[in-house]
Amino acid sequence: MTADLIIYNIRKLYTSTEKAPVKGNSMSKIKMISNAFIAIKDETIxxxxxxxxxxxxxxxxxxxxxxxxxxxxxxxxSHTHLVHAGSREDEFEKLKKGVPYLEILKNGGGILGTVEKTRHTTFDQLFNQANKSLDTMLSFGVTTVEGKSGYGLNLETELKQLKVMHELNRKHPxxxxSTYMGAHAVPKEFSHSKNEYIQKMKEDLVYIKSSNLTNFVDVFCETGVFEIEDSREILQAxxxxxxxxxxxxxxxDSLGGAGLGVELGATSVDHLMAISDKDIRSLANSNTIANILPGTSFYLNKPYANARKMIDQGCAISISSDYNPGSCPTENFQLICQLSANHLKISPEEILNAVTINAAYHLGISERTGSLEKGKQADIILLDVPNLAYMFYHFGINHVTDVIKKGKIVVKNKSLQRRKK
Ligand SMILES: [Zn+2]
Known part of the structure; x- marks a missing residue:
């Protein structure tokens, strides 16, 4: 069969060829082909x-x-809060001066500040802001993004966020x-009763399901937000x-949220800076992915999750940006990979598995993307570096020059090609 497109003269091509989820020692396995080519027909390799x-x-x-x-x-x-209104640089200045986050929250800042703005921002404004972020992400080599709602905390605005993502998915390469995350915080109109909000969310879930806008539900399980039993109730619903x-x-806090996730069959458990050894063991015995978000640790000057230990104990990890306006305002995904190399003490091969095939696995799309193999979607990036390790070493800049998405050239010589799906 002849190809529509052939990329040739590739110095080195790196891809996972392992079956997902790629766990433990297998995470260091990456196939490398020198002087490679890829032939593409329609959307497929x-x-x-x-x-x-x-x-x-x-x-x-x-x-x-x-x-x-x-x-x-x-x-x-595989973990972002893509659609939101506004920015929080004023809060960054306060955080650096040592103002506690709870005080910022009390004065209308933090997540609830973004909720207020997102509620009062039009669909088109939200679309345009997220569209711009997606352009930047794409230029850094990201071809698939998970995005959460959770800055509405009422049905109307949560649906607005999900619809923005639906529309972006239709229009952007x-x-x-999408993921519904009404359980991101308790909105101020329910501050008298978290339980009432949980019951309201359970009703909303029925409507969200029938809207067909998303197949995923996420919960922020943390002290003072949604505790273990709250999270169990929402996730079970x-x-x-x-x-x-x-x-x-x-x-x-080490509440046991990761253990709850494994028990309920979550596709991923995310963050994990304070995960217990017991929960690392149960993760290793499951197909739930440990999704690590080093950008948040970097931005907030907090400890990093112990990804090295998780891999050594047999877990499958993925790595994501957690892009959001409060704790990780960056769309530079290569920086996230570089922070992983520096602070998670894991190898270039492990990081590549984490940001491709394992990320695809917990989003339910590893049959069609996440590796460069015959029959898979042609989602391909070219980087102007001599080898994989160099990408992590020469940090803070964009090494991606070209991006092919579903067989179409969408970034060429670092310039975005205006092309609809
Ligand atoms: Zn998050």
């Missing part, structure tokens, strides 16, 4: 190999000379997987409606 590719060429095949760059699967940022579930777990 026809062949990945080295050597001669003449058999795949006909008169209409587009040939792209990679000029000895390296090639990776597109990055998958990056694929978006979600499971009863056939949602898949995720949980923000053990970020500050």
């Amino acid at each position: 026809l062949e990945v190999n080295s050597g001669d590719f003449k058999n795949y060429i006909n008169f209409s095949t587009i040939l792209i000379d990679a000029n000895h760059k390296i090639c990776l699967p597109g990055f998958i940022d 990056v694929d978006i997987i 979600a499971l009863d409606l056939d949602f898949k579930i995720k949980i923000h777990a053990d970020e500050i």
